[in-house]
Amino acid sequence: MTDLGLSHPLWLLAWPLTLALLRYPGRKGAPYPAMAWLPVDPLSRKIDRLRRWLAWAFLSCLILALAGPYLKEQKVARLGTGAHIVLTIDRSSSMNEDFSGYLSGNAKDSKSAAARKLLLRFVEQRRQDLFAMVAFSTAPVHILPLTQDRVAVRAAVEAIDRRGRGVTNIAPGLLMALEEFRDRPVTGARVILLVSDGGTHIDQDTQERIRQRFRDVGARLYWIYLRNPRSISVLHPPKRNLSETTTPEYFLHRYFQTLGVPYRVFEADDPESLAAAIDTVDRLENRPLRYFETIPRRDLSAYLYGLGLILGLPLLLWNALEIRQWFAPKR
Amino acid sequence: MEEFHYRIPWRATSAHPGHHRSRTEGGGFEFHGHASLATGADPRHIDVRASLSDPFGEYQVRRFHQTSIVPVQVIADLSASMVLGHKPELLARVTAAIAWSAYRTGDPFGFVGIADGDTPAIHWPLRRHRSAALTLPRRLSEQPFQGEGLAQSLSLNAWLDRRRSLVFLLSDFHFPLSRLQTLLQRLQPHDVVPLVLWLSQEWRPPARWGWLPLHDPETGARRTTWFHPGTGSALRLAFERRRRQLTELCRRYGRRPFFVVDSFRPEALSRYFLESCA
Numbered sequence: 214m215t216d217l218g219l220s221h222p223l224w225l226l227a228w229p230l231t232l233a234l235l236r237y238p239g240r241k242g243a244p245y246p247a248m249a250w251l252p253v254d255p256l257s258r259k260i261d262r263l264r265r266w267l268a269w270a271f272l273s274c275l276i277l278a279l280a281g282p283y284l285k286e287q288k289v290a291r292l293g294t295g296a297h298i299v300l301t302i303d304r305s306s307s308m309n310e311d312f313s314g315y316l317s318g319n320a321k322d323s324k325s326a327a328a329r330k331l332l333l334r335f336v337e338q339r340r341q342d343l344f345a346m347v348a349f350s351t352a353p354v355h356i357l358p359l360t361q362d363r364v365a366v367r368a369a370v371e372a373i374d375r376r377g378r379g380v381t382n383i384a385p386g387l388l389m390a391l392e393e394f395r396d397r398p399v400t401g402a403r404v405i406l407l408v409s410d411g412g413t414h415i416d417q418d419t420q421e422r423i424r425q426r427f428r429d430v431g432a433r434l435y436w437i438y439l440r441n442p443r444s445i446s447v448l449h450p451p452k453r454n455l456s457e458t459t460t461p462e463y464f465l466h467r468y469f470q471t472l473g474v475p476y477r478v479f480e481a482d483d484p485e486s487l488a489a490a491i492d493t494v495d496r497l498e499n500r501p502l503r504y505f506e507t508i509p510r511r512d513l514s515a516y517l518y519g520l521g522l523i524l525g526l527p528l529l530l531w532n533a534l535e536i537r538q539w540f541a542p543k544r
Numbered sequence: 545m546e547e548f549h550y551r552i553p554w555r556a557t558s559a560h561p562g563h564h565r566s567r568t569e570g571g572g573f574e575f576h577g578h579a580s581l582a583t584g585a586d587p588r589h590i591d592v593r594a595s596l597s598d599p600f601g602e603y604q605v606r607r608f609h610q611t612s613i614v615p616v617q618v619i620a621d622l623s624a625s626m627v628l629g630h631k632p633e634l635l636a637r638v639t640a641a642i643a644w645s646a647y648r649t650g651d652p653f654g655f656v657g658i659a660d661g662d663t664p665a666i667h668w669p670l671r672r673h674r675s676a677a678l679t680l681p682r683r684l685s686e687q688p689f690q691g692e693g694l695a696q697s698l699s700l701n702a703w704l705d706r707r708r709s710l711v712f713l714l715s716d717f718h719f720p721l722s723r724l725q726t727l728l729q730r731l732q733p734h735d736v737v738p739l740v741l742w743l744s745q746e747w748r749p750p751a752r753w754g755w756l757p758l759h760d761p762e763t764g765a766r767r768t769t770w771f772h773p774g775t776g777s778a779l780r781l782a783f784e785r786r787r788r789q790l791t792e793l794c795r796r797y798g799r800r801p802f803f804v805v806d807s808f809r810p811e812a813l814s815r816y817f818l819e820s821c822a
Contacts, residue, residue, distance in 0.1 A: 242757025242766060246625030246718040247746060250782035251758075254769055261768040536754040536771065540629040540745060 218510075220281035231272040235265055243539040264531055271524040278517035288505040295341035296402045296494050297359055299390040299432075300332060300370070303409035303439075304377040305350040310410075310441070324439045326374040328408050331437065333370050335406075336363075339494060343401070343504075345393045346370075349386025350379030359393060360506060381411050383465070384419045391423070394430040400503075403432035404494060410439040412465030414457050424472050433475040435490055438462065440480050447478055545677055546641040547648055548810035551821040552614055552710060552735055562613030563649045570610025578604045615654065615670050615709030616646040617734070619700060622659040622666070622684075623693025624761035625718050629743050632689060635714060636681035638739060638808050642712055644677035645810075651710075655680060656703045660691020670705045692762050694727060695719035701730060713738045717790055717801075718762075724790075728797040738794045738801035747783040749776050 219225070245251075308325040336344065344366045346356040357369045390405050415423070427434065438447060440462075445451055447466040457464055469476045479490050555567040569576060578594050579585045585605035594604035618639055626632060639655065646653040653673050657666035665687055668676065694715050704711065711734040717724060728736060749756065749771050757768040769775065787803065794801045802816050 240757060241759045242768065243759075244624075244628065244761040245746075245758040246628065246716060246760060246762065247783075247786075248758060248760045248765060248767055250779065250786065251767070251769055252775055252778040252782075254775075257755075257768060257770045260770070264768075531755060534754050536749070536751050536756045539750050539756070539758075540743070 216285045216287065217513075218283050218285050220283060222280055224276055224280040228273060228276050231269050231276065234269050234272065243537075245539060264528070267524055268528055271521055271528060274517050274521035274524060278514040278521060280514075282513045282517070284511040284513060286510045287508045289508055290503060291361055291506050292503055295339065295343060296404050297343045297345070297394070297400075298339070298404045298406055298494070299345045299347060299359075299393045301386050301390040301405055301407045302328065302332075302346065302348045302373050303350070303381055303383075303386075303407075303411075304348045304354075304373065304379070305381040305410075306378050307381060307410055308377040308439075323374065324410050324441075325377055328437070328439060329370060329374040332373070332408065333367070335490065336366055336370055342494070344369075345390075347386055347390045347393070348373065349382060349389070350377060351382050352379075353382075353386040353389040355389060359397075359504065362506060381409060381413050383407070383409060383413055384415045384423060387423055388426065391426045391430055391432060394432055399431060402494075403430060405432050405434050406490075407434060407436045408439065409436065410441070411444070412461040412463075414461055414464070415468065420468060427472050427474045431474065434469055434472060434477075435493065436466075436469065436476075436478045437490065438478055438480050446480060448480060545644045546637070546808070546810040547645050548641060548813040548817070550616075550645065550649070550710065550814075550817045553821045554708070554735065555609075556612040556614045557708065558612040558614070560613045562611055562651060564611055564614045564651075566610050566612035568610050568612055569607055572608045572610040574609040574611075576607045576609050579607050581605050613651045615705050615707055616642065616649075616651045616712070617654040617656065617670065617704055617709050618642055618712045618714060619694070619704075620655065620657045620666075620684075621693040621715035622657045622687055622689050622691075623695065623715075624690050625716055626693070626741070627689045627761065628716075629745060631716070631741055631743060632684065634741055634804065634808060636684045638714060638741070638804060639684065640677045640681045641808065641810055641813075643673060643680055647672065647674060647677065654705060654709075656700065657684070657687065658693050658698060658700075659687070659689065660693075660696075662698065664703055667703055670709075692719075695723060695762060699730075700727070701733075704731075704734070706733075709734050711736045714741060715739075716741050717786075721789060721793055724793060725797075728794065732797070735798060736794075737799055738790070740790060740801050740803045742783075742803065742805045744806050747776070747780045749779070752776070 304325070308328070309323050311323055340363070341361075343359045343361050344357065345359040346366070346369045348354045348356055357365060360366065387405065387407070390407075394403050440446060445460050445463060447462050450460070450463050455463055466478060469478070477490075477493060552564055556562065556564045557567050559568050559570075561570070565574065566572075578591060581587060581590065581603035583605075585607060587605065589606040589608070591604050591606045594606070595602070598604050620635060620639060626635060643653050643655075650672075652670045653668075653676050654670035655666060655668040655676070656664045659665035666683060668680070673680075694713075695718075711731060713727075713731070713736055715738075717738070717740050751771065752773050754771055755768055756771050757766065759766045791800050799820055802813060
């Protein structure tokens with residue numbers, strides 16, 4: 214009962230007026246002096262009484278609906294089984310490019326669109342996992358806490374092919390993603406799924422901090438590397454011309470390998486890499502996680518309006534069948 | 545101006561010469577008997593034959609009944625139930641016809657209109673109103689019809705002339721029969737002609753089917769009834785029954801009622817009087 218609330222409780226002040234309806238039923242009707250000679254009809258009287266109560270219930274419904282009842286927001290305990298995956302997604306302007314490295318006008322070809330397609334399939338196949346989402350470009354944006362709400366996760370993933378802007382700044386994004394696991398019991402495998410098209414140089418201090426944080430929370434790192442043909446493959450790097458400025462991806466890969474947590478990279482131009490990523494997550498051992506999900510408050514007035522409609526239709530019918538006048542009015 | 549002829553089956557008592565048979569002796573044509581000239585009878589009417597055959601040898605004089613006036617009084621029900629349709633106009637029309645006929649016959653006319661309260665809403669005492677037939681309808685059209693009218697118990701006799709008179713009782717008689725009975729008992733000294741004003745609409749509902757919310761303009765009672773063809777015929781039967789009851793009750797107290805339904809025909813009222821005084 215305490216879960217119910219009213220958004221405009223002042224409307225309830227009008228409710229006592231509906232009681233008057235039971236006592237004083239509206240129109241007086243046509244004047245007729247010989248009422249005593251009308252045939253006695255108990256059924257009519259009963260139906261008339263019913264009509265009054267119906268009108269009362271109808272008005273009460275409307276007033277209650279105007280008062281705007283709602284079910285308060287509720288925390289629902291959920292049991293999540295499966296891995297805890299933080300999707301960490303690159304939203305920098307380079308994600309707008311297509312895989313040939315050019316900005317094409319067609320948003321369907323962009324890397325972010327490819328990432329979206331990839332992640333949708335991933336999310337679709339990992340039904341029992343909990344997902345969180347962090348997007349980053351120059352600065353990270355916290356999008357979704359860990360949840361099993363498929364609708365929210367899908368919506369979040371579907372929104373990542375919007376136009377990205379800014380530069381690729383991975384370190385704050387990773388830190389925010391790691392923040393997601395802080396102060397939570399370890400009940401499932403922790404995975405940070407990094408989706409990015411390139412790397413940046415991370416300075417030494419930050420590298421240390423990230424390494425430390427990864428060890429603290431015990432998360433795995435999977436990097437889905439959206440590579441365009443002209444950039445290097447981190448799995449099969451060329452033997453020469455490797456430097457921090459021209460091929461930061463490779464050095465990032467090297468750094469990730471030194472994190473001390475399980476790490477894998479998947480190159481997205483390889484169609485089997487997604488299946489491999491899913492397989493990898495599948496093999497992780499998970500325990501159930503109890504967590505609370507907040508359900509937004511629900512407006513209940515629509516139900517009352519519907520009830521009012523149902524109650525009002527017989528009244529309309531009655532009104533249509535009512536005879537208004539018997540004798541012509543006095544001039 | 546509508547006019548009808550009325551007659552009374554009893555003898556008037558007034559000394560004023562008028563149109564109706566009277567108990568008073570005077571210059572008329574109705575032979576009443578003989579009297580001795582010594583009693584102060586009019587010597588112009590000495591009956592020679594009767595005088596000759598009188599054993600005492602006195603002069604015998606013929607005596608006659610004169611014709612006299614009869615007070616005509618109207619008691620009209622101006623209650624709220626009379627506002628239906630064109631009933632007020634009907635009431636005014638009948639009243640005007642009575643007033644005009646009374647004037648034409650040479651009889652004094654009085655009017656008592658009962659609406660609400662202890663006193664009549666309109667009270668015109670008995671006199672020879674030459675213009676009553678013209679002014680009374682106008683006065684009635686200004687009068688708000690309200691209250692319970694004749695249905696409330698009221699000492700009507702205080703407002704009527706004490707002499708026996710022809711009293712027209714105008715109402716729709718939509719009140720209990722017991723009330724009508726006490727009313728007629730109180731009006732016993734007079735010759736009461738009940739005029740029942742009804743509209744045929746009253747037993748003809750405006751539609752064959754439908755809900756009809758009704759209220760009684762006098763008591764304020766409300767009722768909503770489902771009307772169907774059966775209700776209409778039941779209502780018609782109820783009015784027929786009421787008509788029989790009214791006729792039976794009023795006949796016990798003198799005259800049968802005269803029903804004015806929808807329109808007033810003065811010649812029908814004339815026939816009514818002819819039949820009642822055959």
